Amino acid sequence: MAQDITVMWGSGSPPCWKALIALHEKNLQGYNSVLLSFDKKEHKSQQVLDINPRGQLPAFKHKDRVVNESYGICMYLESEFKSQGNKLVPDCGRAQARMYQRMFEAQTMQQKIMDVVAYTWRVPEDERHDSAVKRNAEALTAELKLWEGYLKTGPGPFLAGKDFSLADVTVYPNIAFLFRFGLCEKRYPNLATYYNSLKDRPSIKATWPPTWLENPQGMDMLKDFESNTPSFSHCVIRNCFCNPLL
Amino acid sequence: MAQDITVMWGSGSPPCWKALIALHEKNLQGYNSVLLSFDKKEHKSQQVLDINPRGQLPAFKHKDRVVNESYGICMYLESEFKSQGNKLVPDCGRAQARMYQRMFEAQTMQQKIMDVVAYTWRVPEDERHDSAVKRNAEALTAELKLWEGYLKTGPGPFLAGKDFSLADVTVYPNIAFLFRFGLCEKRYPNLATYYNSLKDRPSIKATWPPTWLENPQGMDMLKDFESNTPSFSHCVIRNCFCNPLL
Numbered sequence: 064m065a066q067d068i069t070v071m072w073g074s075g076s077p078p079c080w081k082a083l084i085a086l087h088e089k090n091l092q093g094y095n096s097v098l099l100s101f102d103k104k105e106h107k108s109q110q111v112l113d114i115n116p117r118g119q120l121p122a123f124k125h126k127d128r129v130v131n132e133s134y135g136i137c138m139y140l141e142s143e144f145k146s147q148g149n150k151l152v153p154d155c156g157r158a159q160a161r162m163y164q165r166m167f168e169a170q171t172m173q174q175k176i177m178d179v180v181a182y183t184w185r186v187p188e189d190e191r192h193d194s195a196v197k198r199n200a201e202a203l204t205a206e207l208k209l210w211e212g213y214l215k216t217g218p219g220p221f222l223a224g225k226d227f228s229l230a231d232v233t234v235y236p237n238i239a240f241l242f243r244f245g246l247c248e249k250r251y252p253n254l255a256t257y258y259n260s261l262k263d264r265p266s267i268k269a270t271w272p273p274t275w276l277e278n279p280q281g282m283d284m285l286k287d288f289e290s291n292t293p294s295f296s297h298c299v300i301r302n303c304f305c306n307p308l309l
Numbered sequence: 310m311a312q313d314i315t316v317m318w319g320s321g322s323p324p325c326w327k328a329l330i331a332l333h334e335k336n337l338q339g340y341n342s343v344l345l346s347f348d349k350k351e352h353k354s355q356q357v358l359d360i361n362p363r364g365q366l367p368a369f370k371h372k373d374r375v376v377n378e379s380y381g382i383c384m385y386l387e388s389e390f391k392s393q394g395n396k397l398v399p400d401c402g403r404a405q406a407r408m409y410q411r412m413f414e415a416q417t418m419q420q421k422i423m424d425v426v427a428y429t430w431r432v433p434e435d436e437r438h439d440s441a442v443k444r445n446a447e448a449l450t451a452e453l454k455l456w457e458g459y460l461k462t463g464p465g466p467f468l469a470g471k472d473f474s475l476a477d478v479t480v481y482p483n484i485a486f487l488f489r490f491g492l493c494e495k496r497y498p499n500l501a502t503y504y505n506s507l508k509d510r511p512s513i514k515a516t517w518p519p520t521w522l523e524n525p526q527g528m529d530m531l532k533d534f535e536s537n538t539p540s541f542s543h544c545v546i547r548n549c550f551c552n553p554l555l
Contacts, residue, residue: 116455117417128406132413139409143402156389160374163385167378170416171363192436209362 064144065093070136071111071122073101074274075243077173077236078133082121084232085137087266090148098273134166137229151229162223165213165230172210173237175203180244180284204288207241207251214253220260227264235261243275245286310390311339316382317357317368319347320520321489323419323482324379328367330478331383333512336394344519380412383475397475408469411459411476418456419483421449426490426530450534453487453497460499466506473510481507489521491532 068091072079086094099105099120107118115122115131123129123136130139141151153159178199183191213222222230238258242248248255261267275281314337318325332340345351345366353364361368361377369375369382376385387397399405424445429437459468468476484504488494494501507513521527 125406128403130406130410132410132416135406135409135413139406142398142405152388157374159388160371160376160381160385163381164376164378167381170378187440190436190438190441194433195436 064147065091066095067126068094069097069124070094071097071099071106071114071120073099073106073120074272075240076101076120077240079121080236080239080270080272081133081233082123082136083270084235084266085140085151085229087269088149088151088227088232089140089144091140091144092269134170134233137232141229149227151227151232153223153226153228155224158224158226158228161217162228162230165222166233168209169230169234169237172206172234175199175206176237176241179203180240200288207246207254207288210238211251211253214257231261235267241285243281245281245283246288247286250288310393311337312341313372314340315343315360315370316340317343317345317352317360317366319345319352319366320518321486322347322366323486325367326482326485326516326518327379327479328369328382329516330481330512331386331397331475333515334395334397334473334478335386335390337386337390338515380416380479383478387475395473397473397478399469399472399474401470404470404472404474407463408474408476411468412479414455415476415480415483418452418480421445421452422483422487425449426486446534453492453500453534456484457497457499460503477507481513487531489527491527491529492534493532496534 065086068086070082070086072083086092097110099108099111101120105111106120111120111122112118114124114129117131119131121133121136122131125139125143128139130136137151153162177185179196182196182199186195218224221227222234235258238254241251241254242258246254248258311332314332316328316332318329332338343356345354345357347366351357352366357366357368358364360370360375363377365377367379367382368377371385371389374385376382383397399408423431425442428442428445432441464470467473468480481504484500487497487500488504492500494504
């Protein structure tokens with residue numbers, strides 16, 4: 064079955080990683096994996112555009128069915144391979160409610176992370192403002208405080224409760240991305256505990272971004288990011304040029 | 310069952326409307342409906358914050374289960390009330406793939422709509438740039454061109470095929486919002502056909518934004534929005550002050 068699946072992806076991209084984790088959770092390791100380089104702009108190549116007119120990764124095909132949105136891929140795989148691998152949607156209605164809430168809230172978290180981390184990459188130089196950088200940093204701080212709370216008071220050990228679910232598939236890459244960019248584990252102890260507790264889960268370990276393995280150092284963009292009062296050095300962010308996915 | 314459900318919502322907000330359509334599709338019309346005013350900042354009131362710490366609408370509770378994200382609400386309702394009302398996830402894998410792709414792509418559409426329509430509402434005056442307004446308009450133009458194509462070549466009459474699905478629940482409010490803001494039906498004939506074909510569907514008609522019914526005129530912010538070459542009057546948008554949800 065897995066041979067019918069092609070997924071084109073880029074290393075370090077949270078949406079791509081979500082799709083890969085879902086594939087591994089559903090025991091679909093034999094899929095046709097096409098690793099592409101954002102640096103070489105391979106996400107704009109014809110092989111991607113043939114499947115995804117947006118020229119974005121992931122790009123995913125199963126038989127003649129195309130699903131490119133990472134959440135769509137996760138939901139589709141869970142539905143299409145319901146009885147295979149790990150069940151990713153809990154039966155219990157209460158756990159389901161928590162799962163859906165967290166997985167879709169994670170989109171806001173991802174947006175706020177990228178507003179900070181990708182600011183110079185997305186906003187042309189003459190449109191950048193320290194006020195925007197400061198506002199984005201404050202918004203991310205407030206966001207992370209929410210997630211610290213969820214992880215502190217939530218039922219655990221997983222986001223929806225006792226079982227690993229689509230909430231973890233979609234949230235984990237965001238949290239790993241934060242620590243990759245230097246978020247301080249001591250300042251965010253609940254995020255850090257969750258992050259470390261799942262590092263060795265087979266689906267996550269097997270799909271860990273290869274560029275992160277090659278260069279385990281990471282970046283320190285978020286190292287001064289406080290949990291309460293952002294003392295964030297936004298002038299650095301405003302003027303630094305980088306593609307955070309590299 | 311529906312008496313166990315409370316939904317707080319604001320008129321004209323696409324995410325709120327999505328939740329309401331799903332409730333009606335699942336025959337849950339007896340829910341406790343709390344219409345709040347964005348204008349009076351009631352989305353920041355304690356009754357909302359008690360359920361949704363983000364202070365955003367919709368805010369939704371079923372029994373003691375809280376789900377505030379509109380996509381989460383739709384998925385939760387479909388799962389929790391699977392055998393009630395209309396089935397919103399098709400059985401066929403091919404139609405499911407199409408449904409998931411369109412419903413999650415619709416988030417990008419909504420983002421691009423809001424980048425244009427809510428620019429002055431979201432971006433402080435001294436951070437506004439004509440170059441950003443132009444880029445946002447071009448991005449929305451490209452986005453709408455994609456959807457014109459989907460609706461032209463898709464299997465129809467619904468987005469995932471022969472049955473109304475979660476794709477329609479999540480996409481329709483975006484498209485209605487575009488026409489409410491003056492998008493020209495002649496320039497986007499496939500979007501217009503789809504828009505008009507579903508206006509009288511009971512779930513949609515019953516949940517049509519009350520402020521739109523009170524003032525059927527709409528706005529003309531997008532009236533010059535071209536389908537190919539944007540001749541969009543971005544200086545108007547850059548300097549106009551309005552909350553597009555009012």
